[in-house]
Amino acid sequence: MAKVEFTTPELREDRANPQLVEGAMSHSSPYLASADHQKDLGFPGELVDGWQQKAVAKLGELLDKNRALRVYLDACVKCGACTDKCHYYLGTGDPKNMPVARQDLLRSVYRRNFTLMGKIAPGLVGARDLDEELLDDWYKYFHQCSQCRRCSVFCPYGIDTAEISMAARDIMDHIGKGQKYCNEIIGKVHKIGNNLGLPEAALIDTMEGLEEDVEEETGVAVKYPVNQEGADVLLITPSADFFAEPHVDGLIGYGKVFHQAGISWTVSSYASEAANFAMFIGSYEQMHKVALRIRKAALDLGVKRIVFGECGHAWRVAYSFLNTLAGPWDFLDPKYPVPQHILEVTHDLIRRGALELDPSANDDKVVTFHDSCNVARASRMGDMPGGQFEIPRAVIKAAVNRFVDMPEDTICDKTFCCGGGGGLLTDDLLELRVKGALPRMEALQEVVDKHGVTHMAAICAICKSQFTKVMPFYGFDMDMVVSVHQLVGDAIQLGAKE
Numbered sequence: 051m052a053k054v055e056f057t058t059p060e061l062r063e064d065r066a067n068p069q070l071v072e073g074a075m076s077h078s079s080p081y082l083a084s085a086d087h088q089k090d091l092g093f094p095g096e097l098v099d100g101w102q103q104k105a106v107a108k109l110g111e112l113l114d115k116n117r118a119l120r121v122y123l124d125a126c127v128k129c130g131a132c133t134d135k136c137h138y139y140l141g142t143g144d145p146k147n148m149p150v151a152r153q154d155l156l157r158s159v160y161r162r163n164f165t166l167m168g169k170i171a172p173g174l175v176g177a178r179d180l181d182e183e184l185l186d187d188w189y190k191y192f193h194q195c196s197q198c199r200r201c202s203v204f205c206p207y208g209i210d211t212a213e214i215s216m217a218a219r220d221i222m223d224h225i226g227k228g229q230k231y232c233n234e235i236i237g238k239v240h241k242i243g244n245n246l247g248l249p250e251a252a253l254i255d256t257m258e259g260l261e262e263d264v265e266e267e268t269g270v271a272v273k274y275p276v277n278q279e280g281a282d283v284l285l286i287t288p289s290a291d292f293f294a295e296p297h298v299d300g301l302i303g304y305g306k307v308f309h310q311a312g313i314s315w316t317v318s319s320y321a322s323e324a325a326n327f328a329m330f331i332g333s334y335e336q337m338h339k340v341a342l343r344i345r346k347a348a349l350d351l352g353v354k355r356i357v358f359g360e361c362g363h364a365w366r367v368a369y370s371f372l373n374t375l376a377g378p379w380d381f382l383d384p385k386y387p388v389p390q391h392i393l394e395v396t397h398d399l400i401r402r403g404a405l406e407l408d409p410s411a412n413d414d415k416v417v418t419f420h421d422s423c424n425v426a427r428a429s430r431m432g433d434m435p436g437g438q439f440e441i442p443r444a445v446i447k448a449a450v451n452r453f454v455d456m457p458e459d460t461i462c463d464k465t466f467c468c469g470g471g472g473g474l475l476t477d478d479l480l481e482l483r484v485k486g487a488l489p490r491m492e493a494l495q496e497v498v499d500k501h502g503v504t505h506m507a508a509i510c511a512i513c514k515s516q517f518t519k520v521m522p523f524y525g526f527d528m529d530m531v532v533s534v535h536q537l538v539g540d541a542i543q544l545g546a547k548e
Contacts, residue, residue: 056481058523059141061492067134068143075144078482079190080474083228090237091336094226101225102180106163108221109156113164118210119217123160125207126150132201132211137467138194141485146191149201149211155187156218189227192218194482196472197330198423203463215472216332223331231476232327239340244289244323250276253319256292264302270544272309274301277351278316283308284348285317286324286368286389287359288511296514296533300360303539307396310542311404315357318347324364325511330473334375337367341375354383357390360533362422362510363471365391369429393509394431396538397441400448406543412450415505417537418497419446419455420490420517421465422510436462442509445534449541454501460493468508470516484520491524507534 059068085095098104113120132149134140139147146152154176161168161177168177178184197212222228238247248256257274264272275281291301308315321343328336348356356379358368368389373379379387399405419442431437439462447453460466469486497503508514508531518528 056484059485059488061488061495061524068140070145071143072145075138075142075147075194075482076190078194078479080193080476081230081478083230083233087230087233087237088223088226088228090240091223091228091233091333093223093228093233097226101185105180105185105221105225106159108224109160109217110164112217112220113160116213116217119213122153122209122214123157125209126153126157127207129206131204131206132209135201135204136195137198137200137469137489138196138482138486141469141488142194142482144194146187147194149205152191152195153209153211153214155184155191156214159184185222185227188218189222192222193229193474193479196423196467196469196474196486198467198471199427200423200464200467203427212472216329218332219330220332223333228331229473231478232331232473235325235327236331236336236340239323239327239343243318243320243343245325245327246289246293248289248292248322250319253292253317253322257317260298260302260305264305268544270309272305272544274305275316277319278314280352281314281316282353283313283315283355283357284344284351284353285315285357285359285392286321286344286364287317287392288324288361288364289322290511290515291359292322294515296518296529296531296536297360297511299536299539300533301535303533303535303537303542304359304392306539306542306544307392307399307405307535310406310544311399316351316353318351320350321347324358324361324368326364326367327473329363329367329371337371338375341367341372344372345376345379348379349381355386355390356382357392357395359392360509360511360535362424362512364511366424366428391431392535393441393445394437396535397432397445400445407448407538407541408543409449409451409541411541412537413452415450415532415537416452416454416501416503417446417450417505417507417532418453418494418501418503419443419461419534420468420506420508420513421461422508422513423465423467423471425509426465427463439463442507442534446507446537449534449537454497454503456493457496460489466490466493468510468513468516469520471510471512475512475515480519483516484523487516487520487524491521491526494526495524505530505532507532507537509534
């Protein structure tokens with residue numbers, strides 16, 4: 051793909067709808083997976099003979115397995131409620147980034163092949179045969195959807211565009227037109243155990259380095275163990291936590307929490323990755339294989355609990371799919387029969403007085419919070435309704451003295467996506483990522499101007515990576531982004547409970 055020069059869209063105080071620009075993002079397309087990347091996952095290495103018929107057959111298979119998908123394809127009445135809810139549409143102005151228009155790329159093929167009217171009068175119901183032109187639009191625009199599900203919050207019928215995008219990507223993988231970024235990462239997990247291809251020796255060396263850094267900073271020997279059998283907790287965290295800012299500061303915070311609470315823990319070199327990119331390509335078979343690595347690691351190490359780190363879609367998989375994919379988890383401690391989020395653990399410890407926090411340690415910060423899509427709209431924390439909104443904020447407020455929420459229409463289940471989720475966190479889609487971040491940058495600018503916000507906390511590895519990359523395009527310092535457990539780690543008083 052040729053390098054594309056682009057202009058960052060201007061921040062708009064009223065967040066007005068963009069001017070429609072037909073085909074504004076028709077040039078945007080991620081790199082195709084190589085034959086090796088595809089074959090590693092059992093997909094065809096190139097576009098197969100008879101791909102049109104095989105694509106339709108795969109769609110039929112998905113419709114039989116997923117009744118909700120058929121409902122989503124049947125239910126749309128073109129009311130327009132979703133039109134201005136997609137961050138990519140707001141940032142690009144391309145009408146094919148309206149959720150309903152993106153859905154129709156698949157819906158048109160569904161109607162042509164699986165409805166009576168589509169077979170006898172296709173022009174009347176928007177039915178189309180799948181040809182090369184339409185397949186090209188599938189590949190471009192279903193990779194301009196981060197599967198954030200914001201549109202579904204506003205849809206009166208609850209149509210889930212994420213499920214439609216996942217289905218389209220699954221079909222494309224099965225006919226030999228898969229995306230390089232996601233497929234390459236999934237292959238690394240199968241072979242090595244994490245998205246980055248970080249081998250065991252490098253992981254151990256990294257954790258030992260963290261131990262040295264924390265002891266030098268605090269004078270306390272905090273352990274960051276790898277493959278420790280019999281530990282209470284198996285921590286499954288995004289691999290970015292092992293090396294990249296601001297992620298690693300969150301991992302440092304996890305270790306301080308476990309240390310002060312007296313909880314033994316470990317990571318596994320076999321399954322050192324929380325993320326499950328197979329969800330982004332819509333492959334439940336691949337999701338299953340990735341999830342089974344976590345089960346095997348937990349059994350091999352004999353842990354009592356499984357705790358997931360700060361990663362949005364990893365928590366969605368853990369909360370919504372993991373028991374089906376790799377359960378039952380009946381070998382865990384009966385008090386903790388299902389995986390927990392690290393924020394649930396920390397929140398509980400704070401409530402019980404098991405952590406000593408000094409929020410004045412963060413008095414150089416005025417903090418706001420970015421609700422990550424897959425936590426906000428596809429999972430929950432704790433036993434309370436809305437725990438996925440309340441728990442992160444409660445932990446932040448315990449760790450800082452100055453907290454300000456984003457504008458009300460951009461938080462909780464109405465949160466805007468960071469612009470890089472859904473398997474789009476790749477530099478060949480940088481223009482899309484920058485433009486897709488526009489609505490969140492507008493909301494951030496508002497709280498900066500009104501309340502002097504200096505830092506934005508997030509609990510998703512993809513959000514943190516995306517923001518540090520795109521915020522400079524909007525005049526923000528990339529160091530504004532922090533992990534929630536970075537704030538906790540800075541506020542925790544090591545030694546107070548020892």
